[in-house]
Structures are given as C-alpha cells and as structure tokens.
Amino acid sequence: MPLVQTRGAASAQGFGEFAQASAVPNYIEDVFSCFLYSGNSSTQTITNGIDLSTKGGLVWIKDRTTGSSLRHQLYDTARGATKSLQSNATDAEETYANGLTSFGTTGFSLGDFIRCNATGYNYVSWTFRKQPKFFDIVTWTGDSTSGRTVAHNLGSVPGSIIVKCTSAAVGGGWPVYHRSLGNTQTAVLNETSAAFTYGYWNNTTPTSTVFTLNGDSDVNGTGKTYVAYLFAHDAGGFGLTGTDNVISCGSYTGTGSNPNSITLGYEPQWILLKKSSDTANWYIFDNMRGMPVGSADAYLFPNSADAESSTDAISPTATGFDVVATTGAFNQSGQSYIYIAIRRGPMKVPTSGTSVFTPVAQFTTGGYPRPVVTNFPVDFAILGDRSSSWGYNLTAQDRLRGGTRALFTSDTVAENTGALSSFASNTQFGDGWVSGSTNAIYECFRRAPSFFDVVCYTGTGVARTVTHNLTVVPELIFIKCRSAANGGLVYNKTIGASNYLQLFFTGEGDYAAGGPDAGPFNSTTPTSSVFSVGTYSNTNGSGATYVAYLFATCAGVSKVGTYTGTGTTLQVDCGFTSGARFVMIKRTSYPASGSVAGGWFVWDSARGIVAGNDPYLLLNSTAAEVTNTDYVDTYSAGFEISSTAPIQINESAKTYIFLAIA
Numbered sequence: 001m002p003l004v005q006t007r008g009a010a011s012a013q014g015f016g017e018f019a020q021a022s023a024v025p026n027y028i029e030d031v032f033s034c035f036l037y038s039g040n041s042s043t044q045t046i047t048n049g050i051d052l053s054t055k056g057g058l059v060w061i062k063d064r065t066t067g068s069s070l071r072h073q074l075y076d077t078a079r080g081a082t083k084s085l086q087s088n089a090t091d092a093e094e095t096y097a098n099g100l101t102s103f104g105t106t107g108f109s110l111g112d113f114i115r116c117n118a119t120g121y122n123y124v125s126w127t128f129r130k131q132p133k134f135f136d137i138v139t140w141t142g143d144s145t146s147g148r149t150v151a152h153n154l155g156s157v158p159g160s161i162i163v164k165c166t167s168a169a170v171g172g173g174w175p176v177y178h179r180s181l182g183n184t185q186t187a188v189l190n191e192t193s194a195a196f197t198y199g200y201w202n203n204t205t206p207t208s209t210v211f212t213l214n215g216d217s218d219v220n221g222t223g224k225t226y227v228a229y230l231f232a233h234d235a236g237g238f239g240l241t242g243t244d245n246v247i248s249c250g251s252y253t254g255t256g257s258n259p260n261s262i263t264l265g266y267e268p269q270w271i272l273l274k275k276s277s278d279t280a281n282w283y284i285f286d287n288m289r290g291m292p293v294g295s296a297d298a299y300l301f302p303n304s305a306d307a308e309s310s311t312d313a314i315s316p317t318a319t320g321f322d323v324v325a326t327t328g329a330f331n332q333s334g335q336s337y338i339y340i341a342i343r344r345g346p347m348k349v350p351t352s353g354t355s356v357f358t359p360v361a362q363f364t365t366g367g368y369p370r371p372v373v374t375n376f377p378v379d380f381a382i383l384g385d386r387s388s389s390w391g392y393n394l395t396a397q398d399r400l401r402g403g404t405r406a407l408f409t410s411d412t413v414a415e416n417t418g419a420l421s422s423f424a425s426n427t428q429f430g431d432g433w434v435s436g437s438t439n440a441i442y443e444c445f446r447r448a449p450s451f452f453d454v455v456c457y458t459g460t461g462v463a464r465t466v467t468h469n470l471t472v473v474p475e476l477i478f479i480k481c482r483s484a485a486n487g488g489l490v491y492n493k494t495i496g497a498s499n500y501l502q503l504f505f506t507g508e509g510d511y512a513a514g515g516p517d518a519g520p521f522n523s524t525t526p527t528s529s530v531f532s533v534g535t536y537s538n539t540n541g542s543g544a545t546y547v548a549y550l551f552a553t554c555a556g557v558s559k560v561g562t563y564t565g566t567g568t569t570l571q572v573d574c575g576f577t578s579g580a581r582f583v584m585i586k587r588t589s590y591p592a593s594g595s596v597a598g599g600w601f602v603w604d605s606a607r608g609i610v611a612g613n614d615p616y617l618l619l620n621s622t623a624a625e626v627t628n629t630d631y632v633d634t635y636s637a638g639f640e641i642s643s644t645a646p647i648q649i650n651e652s653a654k655t656y657i658f659l660a661i662a
Contacts, residue, residue, distance in 0.1 A: 026238045028246045029345035031057075031129040034270060034288040035107075035426050036064075041119040043101070045109045048426070050127045052077055052103035057129035058137060058229060059100060059108055060087070062300055063115065064122045064289070064308040071305045073115050075100040075108075077130075078137040079227060084115075085164055087302045088190050090173040093166040124289060124300070124308075126270065128229070132156070133237030134247055136230040139166075144215040144222040147202055151210050152230055158206045159233025159249025160340055162189055165218065167225040172218030175200045177211070178338045179233060180251035180276070187276060187338070190303050195276040195338075231340055234265075239347060246343040251276070252323070256333030259315070259322035267316050267469055269344035272302070277336040280329045283313070287344065288377065289424055291316055292402030293456040294482070294545065295417075298424075316344070316400070318455055318467040344469075349450045353557045353662035356446040359582060359604035361386070365437040368420040369403070369430025374444045378429040380454055380549065381421075382409065382443040385434055386607070386617070386625040393622040395433055396480070399423040400454045401547060406433055407480050407488075409600075409619040410504055415482040441607060441617070441625075443582065451554040454547065456482075461542030463522045465530035474526045474550040475560035476659055478503060479538070482545040486538045489520045492657050494562045495588055497532070498523040503600065504620050551659055559638065559660045562588075567643070567652035574638030574660045581605040582661040583632055583639050584619070587647075589654035601649065603632050610634060 033048035050057065056077040063070040071086040081102050084094050098111030108127070110117040117123070128135045132155030140150050152158070161177040174189035181187065183205045187195045200219050204212035211228075213220040220226070233249040236242060248264050270286045282302045285291050289298035289308065296310035313325040321341070323331045330337070350356045358374045372381075377399075384394035395406040395416075403421035420432030434440040445452050453470040468474065473493075480488040480503070488503035495501065500520045520539045524532035531548070533540040540546075553560050559574035574580060583603045600619035607615040607625070611634060615627045631645040638660055641650045649656065 023242070025240050025242065026131060026134075027345065027347040028238060028343050029347060031131045031134050031246075032270070032342055032345070033125070033127040034286045035125045035127065036288055036424055037123055037125070039116070039118040039121040039123060041112050041117065043109065043111055044117060045104070045107060046125060047107045048125070048127055049106055050129050051105045052108060052127070052129065053105050055129050055131070056137065057103075057127060057135070059103075060126040060128075061100070061116050062124055063118075064124055064300070066121065066307050070115050070121075072302060073099065076137050076227065076229075077103050078139045079166060081108075083166075085166065085227075087174060088304050090169045090171065090190060092168050124286070126284075126286070131237075133232045133235035135232070138228045138230065140226055142217070142220040142222055142224045142226060144217075144220060146199075146214040147204075148213045148215070148220055149210040150213065150228070152228075154230045154232055155208065155237070156232045156235035157208050158211060158230045159247070160231040161206065161211055162229045162231075163200075163219050163226060164228075165221070165224050165226050168217075168221075170218045170221070170224070172200075172216070175218055177201050177206070178251075178276075179249055180336075180338050187274060189282060192279050192281055192303060194278050194280075238343075244343075244347070246347075248341045249339070250341070251336060251338045254323075254330070254332040254335040254337060256326050256331060258324045258326055258331075260331050261317070261322050262320045262339075264320040264341055264343075266320075266343040267318050268321055268341040270342040271314065271321065272340040273314075273330070274338050275329055275332070275335060276338045278328070278332075283329070285314060287316065287399065288426065290402060292405075293400055295402045295404060315456075318469050346448055348448075349471075350448045350554060350557050353576075353581060356448045356451055356557065357582060357661045358444045359606035360442040360444060361604075361606040362440060362442075363437070364431060364434050364440045368432040369422040370432075370434075372429040372431055372442045372444065373427065374429060375427050376446050377426050378423060378444045379447040380445040380452070381429050382602075382619075383431060383433060384441060384617070386439045386441050386615070388438070388624050393624075394617065394619060395419070396549075397421050397433070398454050398547065398549075400456055401482070403430065403432060405482070407482070407547070409488070410622050412485045412487040412504055414484050441604070443602070443604060448554075450552055451558055452552075453550045455550065456545065456547050459533075459537075459540040459542055459544040459546060461535060461540065463532070463534050464540065465532050466548065467530050468548070468550055470528070470550050470552055472528050472552045474531060474552055476551040476657075477526070477531060478549040479520075479533075480547055481538060481541065482547055484537070484541065484544055486541070486544075489536075489538045491521050491526070491531070492588075493525075493560065494655070494657050497521040497525045501586065501588070557662055560658075561660070562655060562657050563641075565641075565647075565650040565652055565654045565656060567650060569643045570641040570650060571635050572638045572641065572658070572660070574662070576638055576660075576662040577636060578662065579634050579636050580609065580639040580660040580662060582659070583609065584659045585649055585656055586658070587649070587651075587654065587656050589651075589656075599648075601631075609639065
C-alpha cells in the first residue's frame with residue numbers, strides 16, 4: 001500500500017514529528033464500542049476490541065440500575081487510569097485506585113469501585129478511541145489569555161468539543177461547542193439550560209488543527225489544567241475507500257409530528273441529543289441497551305446520576321433516525337435540537353461464519369430472559385421448542401424491533417408484543433419466549449456487510465424502494481408485515497423479482513401464487529443499496545409496518561444458492577472449508593401432478609449435521625422436530641444431500657434453493 005503522512009501526537013504546545021504510516025482502512029468497530037457488563041465487586045477486564053493502551057481514548061461508564069451517588073465516570077488515556085471525571089457534576093478530577101485501573105490493547109480493566117463494578121449493578125461503557133476524523137483528546141494548562149489556541153490531532157474541523165477543568169470545580173462545569181450553535185454560543189453538558197451566548201470559543205470557529213479559547217477560568221484559567229474531547233463531523237476517513245462517514249454533529253428543527261426524519265447517510269448505534277433552544281435534559285441512546293423501531297428506547301442523562309429509563313423517542317433507519325416523539329424534549333414544533341451520532345457497526349466484511357452465526361441447542365428452565373451464549377451481539381434469532389408442537393413453534397425476533405416483539409414463521413398473524421427476550425448483551429441472547437422446561441433451539445445471527453441485514457420500514461401503498469445496508473446485492477429477502485395479518489413473502493435471486501415464495505406456505509411448487517406476479521417486489525431486482533416493493537399489502541400496504549431480513553453470499557461465510565436434484569447422493573459446494581453449520585432448503589419446482597407436502601427445511605450443527613440422522617424443523621410448520629431421518633450429511637465444502645432424501649429435497653431434475661452458513 002502507499003505510504004501517507006500522519007501527524008504525531010498533538011499537545012497544547014504543538015504537533016509532534018511527522019511519521020510514516022500505512023494507509024490501512026479504518027472501521028467504526030475499531031474505534032468505538034458500547035459494552036454492557038455486570039459488576040462483581042472484585043476485578044474484571046472488559047474486552048471490547050478497542051486498543052486504548054497504544055492508540056489512546058476515552059472510557060465513559062454509567063451504572064444503569066440505580067441513581068443517587070453513582071455518577072457518570074469518565075476516564076481517558078491523556079490523564080491516566082484511575083483519574084475520573086463526572087459529566088453530571090462540576091467537581092474536579094478525582095482519583096480512585098480501584099476504579100478503571102488500566103487501559104489495554106483490547107479494552108480496559110476495573111477494580112471494585114462501586115461506580116464501576118459493584119455486585120448486583122448493571123453498567124454501560126462507551127469507549128471512544130483516538131482516531132483522525134473521529135475523536136481526539138487534548139490537555140492543556142490555562143493562561144487566562146483570550147485568543148489562546150490549542151492544537152489538536154483530529155485531522156478535520158471539529159463538529160463538537162466538550163471541555164472540563166480537571167484541577168478545580170469551576171462554575172461553568174462542562175462547556176460544549178457544537179458546530180450547529182456556532183462560535184458565539186455554548187451548551188453545558190452537566191446542565192439542562194438552553195444554549196446561550198458566551199465567548200468561551202473567542203468567537204472563533206475551530207480549524208482542522210486548532211481551536212480557540214477566551215480567558216475564562218471555565219476553559220483557560222491561569223494555572224488550571226483542562227481536558228477536551230473532540231468529535232469530528234462527516235469527515236470521511238473510514239471504510240475500504242476512506243470516504244465513509246462514521247460520526248455526525250448535526251441539528252434539526254422540531255416539527256411536532258411523527259416522524260421527523262433525520263438523514264445521516266448511515267444507521268446510527270449511539271446518539272447524544274439535546275434540545276438547545278430551551279431547558280431540557282441531555283439524552284444518550286444506544287442500540288445495545290435498546291433503540292428499537294416502534295417501542296421504548298433506553299436512555300441515560302449525562303447531566304444526571306439518574307438510573308436508566310425508557311421512552312419511545314427515536315427509531316433508527318438505514319440512513320439516519322426518525323424522531324417519533326412529539327414532546328418538547330425531542331420534537332417540539334419550531335424548537336432547535338443538537339446531536340452527535342455514531343454509525344452502527346461492524347463495517348468489516350466477515351471472514352468467519354462463527355463471528356456472525358451461532359446455533360445453540362439447550363434445555364431451557366427458569367425465569368426470563370434465559371441466557372443463550374453466543375460470544376457476539378445477536379441481531380436476529382429464530383427460536384423455538386424442538387420437542388413438541390405448541391401453536392407457534394418457531395419465532396423470529398430481532399434487536400431492531402426490540403426484545404418484546406415476536407413474529408411467527410409459520411403463520412400470517414401480526415407481530416406479537418408479549419415476548420420477554422433481551423438483546424442487551426455483547427455476548428449472548430436472552431430468551432424470553434420458549435415456555436416451560438423444554439429442549440429449545442436458537443439460530444443466532446449478527447448483522448454484517450455482505451452477509452446479513454435487517455430493515456424496518458412503513459408501507460406507502462405506492463411502488464417504492466427501501467434502503468438497506470447489506471452493501472451487496474441481496475440474494476434472499478424475507479419480508480413480514482408487523483402490524484397486520486399478512487403472510488411473509490420471500491424474494492430469491494433464482495426465481496427472480498417477478499415471482500415470489502410464501503414463507504408460511506405448506507405446499508411445494510414454484511411460486512405460491514402459481515406464476516409470475518409483479519406486485520410484491522415490483523418486478524425489480526434489488527441493488528447493493530435498495531430493494532423494491534410494489535403495491536401488495538404483504539410488502540407495502542399504506543401505513544402498515546414491515547421488517548425485512550436480507551441475506552447474501554459472503555465468501556467462506558455464507559452461500560445463497562440453488563441445486564438440481566439427482567435422486568442420488570449429491571454434494572453441494574458452497575466454497576467452505578469446514579462444512580456448513582446451518583442449512584435451509586426449499587423446493588421451487590412444481591410437481592408433475594398433485595402436491596408435494598413439505599416446506600422450508602432447517603438443519604444446524606447444534607442439533608446435528610452428521611453422517612447419521614440429522615434433526616430438522618420446518619419454518620412453515622408448528623410440528624415438532626423430526627429426528628429419525630438422514631437427509632443432509634457433512635461435506636467440507638458445504639453439505640451433502642443423501643440418496644435417501646425425499647422428493648421435497650432431492651427429486652431428479654427438480655430445482656431447489658438454499659441458504660448455507662459455515
């Protein structure tokens with residue numbers, strides 16, 4: 001790769017020496033993490049994949065379950081471990097030897113300090129790594145000189161700057177510069193007050209190398225020490241081409257109506273929001289604690305020690321977020337609001353199936369939500385009872401709709417809102433659906449470019465496109481109406497956009513409606529950024545709400561394909577090296593006469609893809625798992641269809657579609 005010039009570490013005195021560095025792509029998952037954990041009143045290491053010890057950064061921690069004295073805790077590498085600031089207070093820096101004790105190459109370590117790590121308490125940590133065009137930290141000693149410039153290494157014009165005196169409890173607390181307020185106004189992070197005119201920034205707009213201060217003791221008092229956290233705005237610098245934006249510091253005007261749509265150009269995972277034209281709290285939302293479409297969002301106040309609460313305020317979209325609340329704190333007509341938004345990850349294309357898919361078969365018992373260990377954040381799960389038929393055997397649940405929402409793969413009914421599942425974990429899924437003590441199966445997926453995506457949208461009744469973030473052309477799309485009893489429809493690249501399959505359909509055959517139909521997908525092939533829907537109520541009824549699950553072939557990870565049956569042993573090459581851990585098969589050829597019972601067959605390695613019998617479930621059926629058949633066998637490059645497989649899976653000269661995951 002070519003070499004580029006990058007600046008050394010910045011300081012108040014100026015830039016360090018220039019250094020040579022490789023033009024390696026940057027991704028949001030390498031510089032930002034929202035990680036949830038439970039305290040243990042001992043020591044523990046939080047492994048979030050962020051290199052703080054060599055790159056530098058900020059860790060912001062807050063107890064979620066109680067308020068009172070459990071203030072926000074901000075630790076950064078510029079000041080050093082154990083040194084804490086509180087965003088909800090004007091206090092000077094405090095040192096806690098048992099707080100955040102060290103910064104590592106893959107996260108940070110904690111002592112037993114109650115504000116960071118007490119038994120029975122749940123915490124959220126937001127980690128911001130220093131990276132040009134994303135985030136920087138600067139420290140300086142004040143001199144009371146108006147027009148004082150402070151050098152930074154953000155590599156772009158800051159969109160927002162948050163300043164705190166670390167050596168004294170100054171009256172102004174945490175002054176905030178935000179590009180939408182301009183260089184004559186400020187907001188205060190630890191207060192609810194509206195933005196006001198004051199000269200902290202010396203009426204001077206920051207540049208890509210410096211920001212300017214006046215002589216006020218809140219930002220530049222003689223002998224006092226300060227820290228500033230700098231956030232970029234739409235500066236590019238990320239992704240394979242280095243042009244993708246991952247952070248935006250913007251504003252909007254309230255409309256008093258739902259939705260008030262904000263365009264970022266990406267789906268956010270973290271939002272800091274403040275009504276700037278009047279008194280209101282600051283709010284932090286993130287998709288790990290819960291920022292679902294159509295139900296309550298978890299929030300914390302940076303200006304308060306209050307425990308986490310929730311309200312239906314915002315809904316992420318593929319290109320930004322909708323403000324759905326109409327109240328003054330979020331969307332009062334004519335009022336002004338400022339925000340900092342960070343892009344959802346991961347941005348990297350996966351190279352291993354185990355990083356984005358895990359099947360878990362376990363005996364469930366006890367209260368909800370039951371832990372299902374995955375070792376990655378689960379965005380989508382198909383789950384159900386393996387051993388008996390109890391009405392709706394398999395359900396589909398996802399992070400984007402929230403853990404209380406469930407859809408049934410075998411029925412046309414609308415979304416059920418009685419689930420008690422939880423997606424609030426970086427390493428597991430919380431089952432709140434499978435009832436009683438029973439054998440259960442959980443097919444757990446993570447969203448990732450080129451592999452899998454989830455999109456929620458509202459129908460218009462008029463042919464349209466829907467934006468997605470799969471980054472490649474979808475080859476398999478499942479769409480289900482959430483708000484009404486409409487059957488789930490399926491697009492597949494093999495049968496084309498003028499045809500469709502029905503997920504709940506119990507018969508076989510090419511297309512559930514008996515032939516070509518332009519309605520559901522508007523006879524338009526998807527692209528790497530949008531898919532099309534027509535006027536059918538199943539995919540685009542006016543005012544109805546929908547969820548879409550999009551899959552694609554990702555080299556060595558997943559394969560959306562087709563095969564022609566032989567009636568004998570058939571090996572299906574998916575380009576894998578250690579075989580498939582998930583296989584879904586659907587027949588698409590019409591039978592010669594009559595009907596062929598069957599449907600959407602699903603196998604996985606947790607229940608067994610072996611040389612002997614392989615248990616399967618049907619997505620379109622409430623029937624219990626079938627355990628005494630040997631239809632699918634192991635094959636290192638993919639999977640093998642056995643010679644004993646029935647015509648639903650392997651009839652000579654008939655065609656079948658499949659999804660396989662390594």
